[in-house]
Amino acid sequence: MSFITDKQTLDDLNITGKFSPHSLFSLFNATQTRGGEKLLDRMFHQPLSDPAAINSRSDVFKYFHERNLSFPFSAAVFQEAEAYLGGSTGSSFLMVAGDLLRKKALHLTIKDEQYGQFQSGLLAAIDLLNTLQDFLRKVDGPATTQFETVKKALNAHRTKWLDGTQAGQPLTLFQLARYDHFIRHVLREETESILDFIYHLDVYIAVSNVARARNFSYAQALPKEKNIFRSTAVSHPALEKAVANPLVLQEEQNVLFLTGANMAGKSTFMKSLGIAFYMAHMGFPVSAKDMQFSVRDGLYTSINVPDNLNLGYSHFYAEVLRVKKVAEEVAEGNDLVVIFDELFKGTNVKDAYDATLAVTKEFSTYRNSFFVISTHIIEVGDTLRETCDNLQFSYLPTIMENNVPRYPYTLTAGITSDRHGMVIIENEKILEMMEE
């Protein structure tokens, strides 16, 4: 079963999207090739849900992370070789030679460009294979089946001739035809898998370089049954100077009840956590130190629920529908990570209190999922403390210095009643303006 999530979650966490400037995808997208970028995109859209697969992918990233390599192919050569390998050739050596002879004749008589294109494409492909071989001689690569297959293909008897050809050395027509037939017909499957391997290599190197530059770590995936999340320092990967916070969620304490003023960093913390979960399920580096997590079935966040006035939904109704959707998923017995920021803010105080209390209480009976719920209605917290035993209460503090709020962004145990909407209004001196 694949990892379930939805568009709202991806938007909240700003995960995918090549063209949204601060998305996680653009953060990691330092790939050199189109194929590499596509592969990265696919990985972003299909997180894994099997601990072994996750750990093996993150091991590969770790391997490259430790070695600091750069992508060995030049963009121009690679593009040319890619275009050449994408084309097809005759099925027998004679056909290839005949076709080549025709191209050569056209080239000599009417200066046709096909022959030149063919020649440089083939040379680029040979260059590509040679470079890859050199690279793999230097770098052993992690012991995965993918690396072993490619190494075998390159070392196969039939490709021995590659060693003999060096870049820059002119080839005879006979050699050209033979090599072309070889690369594009006899070794068709091998070359295709080599190309695919290069895309993977591109992603491995790009992602691990980003991880090294930003000092990311690698999470360890644990089996589902353990129901645990643990990290000593979770922070937001896209923010410079993000403050890291430790967090442990486990079966006896699977609901985190978060309070704090506007701008104290509640949303950022919730996003950091959501992103850490998502990236970890992709096997990607995370901005969370010593992270261990039980694999989950899905992730749902509700941070910026837009109202859908076109459909006639008010903000409140949009939130209710969102909670309903998550409730259905939870009731099916899925192990989820659920993040709700400021539930029910589109209604009056009493309704918000009643609804938050009722919904949190019901959710907390499910011990197999993790819930993070933030609210301003601290009274809900007081009531929940008495009725449920699996909640942990944390808050993000605000320190007032001469009427100017300062935020340390460090998670503290307890419930806070900090609010400073009025401080903002007072700082803008609106009430004084009207006194005059």
Place this chain on the structure above:
Amino acid sequence: MLFTTDKQTLEDLNIFGKHGGDSIYNIFNRCATRGGAGVLEEMFRYPLSDSETINKRSGIIRSFATLGTSFPFKSTDFDAAAPYLANTDERSKLAVQENSVARKLTNMMAMDADTQLIYKGVESLVDLMKQAQAFMKELDKNECYTAEKEEMRAVLNDPAFAAIHESREKLSHAQIAEFDVVLRFRHRTQVEKLLGLIFYLDVYLSVARVANERKFVFPKALPAGQQDLLKLEGVYHPQVKNAVPNSIHVTTDSNIIFLTGANMAGKSTFMKSLSIAMFLAHVGFPVAAAKMEFTVLDGVYTTINLPDNLGMGASHFYAEVLRVKKMAHELSTKKDLFIVFDELFRGTNVKDAYEATIAITTAFAKKRKSIFVISTHIIEAGDVLKEKCANVNFVYLPTRMNGNHPEYTYTLEQGITSDRHGMVIVNNEGILEILRNGKKKLQKTTVV
């Protein structure tokens, strides 16, 4: 002093609308001429802020509406006159002497474009002036339309145009050449003035027609300094089909309208109807209501669909605070305004919203000459305001529960509603049951 408003307000009320969309401007724009449409737009851009001018304009339109006068000019005449008058090149004058057989022949076969433009322009203008002269009798019936009528008469009776009025239907080449000089060069300003007056007339007649067709009423502007700020009966939204009319009476002792009601009960629509009526009244136009009297104010500001500017790093709450600050600044310059806030401080948590709503409303309450309409879902704020301020008028739009389904009357009632169907909606969606049943089912399967 100018009547002020801003982009946010114009967008909230859909005054101009998006391209080609249904806007308030489009309701009134039945102008036959392009110039008239331009004048109409200008009137919308610059509403009036003095009761005399407003009453004068609305008087003119009202009389035309009662008389049922229709616009007598052909719009094609204006289309021909505009490019003709735009050509101010002296060299393009027609030469009288060239009345040769050769010219006649060429003109019969294919007249060149420039000459054709001048021929058409002169003919149209002559046509327009004759029609205007004939229309004067019709205009005499309208007792309010005096100053502009006299100006028009003065232009038409100018001796320079005598030959034009006397000319026959078919103009000779010599006549056209002669009139060309008079109309386009020698008395150009007079001609332009006449066209300008006709454009205004076009607007008046088009608005009058709309008022008749839609049964709009003409509001009466009251002089400043009265206790009554607004008497509005049967106001409705001109763009909503089968809109439910509402009445409201605002005095200096009830100048804050505190509006509550459930979502979808029609709060925003009521506020828009009210604001549109106020806006149109200040343009001097008829409004969608049964009766309206109002004290002239200095501006209208609404905040109904405030976009947050997250790109600039401002949260929705901060955007609202800045908007309130702008209002406060305007009020501190001794202006009397009509201010509307829909769902004040919805961008923050309920508790901050509660405190901020009370603080801001209390501050607004000190300005007795402005009118404020504030809607909120935080009904708790209303209870506090009831004790703190004497000049708050509490109204609400009710919801009737028919079984588990809400029904809306869209009719204002006095008081604060405690309609809360937040939990009803949560229950209707069956969220809690889903979770409870799921738990039971899961427990069963684990036991088995």
